[in-house]
Amino acid sequence: EIVAALSPPQASPLDGVRVLLTAGPTREPLDPVRFLGNRSSGRMGYALAESLSDLGARVVLVSGPTALPGPRVDALVRVETALEMHAAVMSRVADCDLFVATAAVADYRPERAADGKIKKSSEELTLRLVRNPDILSEVAASTPAPFTVGFAAETDRVSDYALGKLRDKKLDMIAANLVGAERGGFERDENALSVYWSDGSRDLPMMDKTRLAAELAALIAERYRERHVAST
Amino acid sequence: EIVAALSPPQASPLDGVRVLLTAGPTREPLDPVRFLGNRSSGRMGYALAESLSDLGARVVLVSGPTALPGPRVDALVRVETALEMHAAVMSRVADCDLFVATAAVADYRPERAADGKIKKSSEELTLRLVRNPDILSEVAASTPAPFTVGFAAETDRVSDYALGKLRDKKLDMIAANLVGAERGGFERDENALSVYWSDGSRDLPMMDKTRLAAELAALIAERYRERHVAST
Numbered sequence: 340e341i342v343a344a345l346s347p348p349q350a351s352p353l354d355g356v357r358v359l360l361t362a363g364p365t366r367e368p369l370d371p372v373r374f375l376g377n378r379s380s381g382r383m384g385y386a387l388a389e390s391l392s393d394l395g396a397r398v399v400l401v402s403g404p405t406a407l408p409g410p411r412v413d414a415l416v417r418v419e420t421a422l423e424m425h426a427a428v429m430s431r432v433a434d435c436d437l438f439v440a441t442a443a444v445a446d447y448r449p450e451r452a453a454d455g456k457i458k459k460s461s462e463e464l465t466l467r468l469v470r471n472p473d474i475l476s477e478v479a480a481s482t483p484a485p486f487t488v489g490f491a492a493e494t495d496r497v498s499d500y501a502l503g504k505l506r507d508k509k510l511d512m513i514a515a516n517l518v519g520a521e522r523g524g525f526e527r528d529e530n531a532l533s534v535y536w537s538d539g540s541r542d543l544p545m546m547d548k549t550r551l552a553a554e555l556a557a558l559i560a561e562r563y564r565e566r567h568v569a570s571t
Numbered sequence: 572e573i574v575a576a577l578s579p580p581q582a583s584p585l586d587g588v589r590v591l592l593t594a595g596p597t598r599e600p601l602d603p604v605r606f607l608g609n610r611s612s613g614r615m616g617y618a619l620a621e622s623l624s625d626l627g628a629r630v631v632l633v634s635g636p637t638a639l640p641g642p643r644v645d646a647l648v649r650v651e652t653a654l655e656m657h658a659a660v661m662s663r664v665a666d667c668d669l670f671v672a673t674a675a676v677a678d679y680r681p682e683r684a685a686d687g688k689i690k691k692s693s694e695e696l697t698l699r700l701v702r703n704p705d706i707l708s709e710v711a712a713s714t715p716a717p718f719t720v721g722f723a724a725e726t727d728r729v730s731d732y733a734l735g736k737l738r739d740k741k742l743d744m745i746a747a748n749l750v751g752a753e754r755g756g757f758e759r760d761e762n763a764l765s766v767y768w769s770d771g772s773r774d775l776p777m778m779d780k781t782r783l784a785a786e787l788a789a790l791i792a793e794r795y796r797e798r799h800v801a802s803t
Contacts, residue, residue, distance in 0.1 A: 406638035
């Protein structure tokens with residue numbers, strides 16, 4: 340008991356825990372040159388991957404295209420499209436204990452990508468888009484499912500959407516942020532999050548993304564351990 | 572005459588020439604998060620802007636969003652959409668002698684951008700796109716028009732398309748490269764170009780983009796001076 344009291348009780352709260360984390364945007368090609376993209380920089384996800392590593396986790400990061408240097412993780416898998424990210428995640432989900440989906444995955448992709456560059460010939464163009472698979476829902480519905488953490492980037496009614504997503508997708512936690520606001524969110528250095536789980540929530544106020552990632556990682560570890568202890 | 576023979580005849584062949592150059596991709600928003608983009612990194616344009624500066628030109632660079640550090644130019648104007656690039660160029664075209672369009676400007680933009688993030692509700696989505704203005708053609712058709720250099724990034728039949736564009740848009744020069752090939756083009760460190768003008772052409776073989784930019788700048792200066800001397 341004295342030894343326990345002397346050692347830092349949570350220096351490595353995720354020691355040996357296998358984390359699979361997605362980050363960055365996806366790009367959905369229209370042709371070899373053009374694509375549908377989004378404003379995710381990957382910064383929050385990369386910072387969170389490193390923070391989870393710092394807590395002892397073995398982290399595999401599946402990343403869409405970003406301009407960031409490779410982070411300190413155990414493995415980095417680079418993908419471009421939502422379908423590629425889906426394949427990279429689903430082939431690894433059986434080997435993870437904790438899944439964190441920070442990536443801004445395109446909900447839709449062009450029905451088909453042209454082999455050659457589309458020539459501009461008309462004043463208007465109609466683009467048919469089809470739904471991409473919902474990676475987060477599939478992971479949360481897998482058996483056995485890892486502890487699953489989602490992100491919600493919303494422009495309004497943030498808590499409504501986030502709580503709906505937590506429930507509908509059967510997530511263990513969800514972190515919501517307001518994008519398109521003056522400060523915070525995509526392409527910014529700082530951010531604020533509201534984090535929800537089935538019977539609780541916590542607000543992490545506006546701060547530098549690196550510090551925010553460390554606080555969120557600690558909160559994920561706390562919830563993960565509570566679940567892990569409760570279920571064994 | 573002795574003095575002339577001793578001084579390097581073309582150390583600053585573009586001394587005092589006012590250059591307006593566009594570079595990078597444009598992004599056409601679908602909503603606050605999603606956009607239509609393209610794979611232009613801006614590297615070739617930034618390198619060319621610096622090479623033209625090195626030849627004595629006063630360079631104003633109008634740049635779409637890139638991950639590059641700001642280049643050595645006299646002024647840098649940052650824009651995001653094709654409409655913003657169009658406005659930034661047309662308001663400055665009367666004050667330039669030489670216009671170089673390296674930017675990969677989106678030919679189409681979504682008919683309207685949603686104020687809030689589009690919610691995924693259906694299996695399919697139809698996106699209506701409308702044409703963006705053709706900046707290069709407008710500049711070449713302005714009176715008096717600057718010496719106008721275009722770029723063509725094509726995936727096939729490169730020389731046919733490039734020569735068609737040179738003629739149809741009434742350009743003074745066009746530099747064509749093959750994108751989507753194994754080496755060269757978007758997102759690569761090296762590139763090769765075929766450069767055409769009304770009565771001649773030159774191939775610049777595969778090389779590092781910085782060196783290629785220097786060779787292309789020298790060729791532009793040569794053609795610009797020939798025209799300038801011929802017309803005065």
